[in-house]
Amino acid sequence: MKFFIDTANIEEIKEASSMGMADGVTTNPSLIAREEGNFQDILKEICKIVDGPISAEVISLDTEGMLKEARQLAGIHENIVVKVPMTIDGIKATRRLSEEGIKTNVTLIFSPLQALMAAKAGATYVSPFVGRLDDISHDGLLLVEQILEIYNNYAYDTEIIVASVRNPLHVLDAALMGADIATIPFEVLSKFASHPLTDKGIKAFLDDWNRAQK
């Protein structure tokens, strides 16, 4: 499973990268807005840290505006993946960008048919938002399961980025299903490594060792 880090915070990206846990990065307008500095400068800094797909989202809602922004974003670095929203205009832009060889990540996916349209349009990635579905008492992981089944049925190359991850179990369930990628907030990733029995075991080893040294 590839781990993308869902943040525009440079320090978090550096920390995840130092653990070998940053196969890519996803940003969105809200994540960028939390950080100081110019959008393009932030993206350039991220591209220096992580040698993997870096998702940057367009703001325009019309196809031509999306295409103009997308070409500018793609020109920043070869690893930039252009995020477009799951709308008719976004699908048209995805189709055109696919023909131009610009990688796309169709985002704000909340239904399997949205994901099917994105794959048919040539999307490189789709981002189903599991947490936001769970937030309204819908089953976010069921959406991932349905997309996986559809993509496997027709051998689509589009990769699934499980997004809007709220807790470690979202990543566990996605991995058990065989989803390609999870994009994980750093705060959630930080919870993966720790376990109380690991801590207890380390303490017991050291206590026994130190006792034997006396």
Ligand code: G3P
């Ligand atoms: O960045 C895309 C997605 O992961 C954001 O999810 O629901 O935490 O804003 P959310």
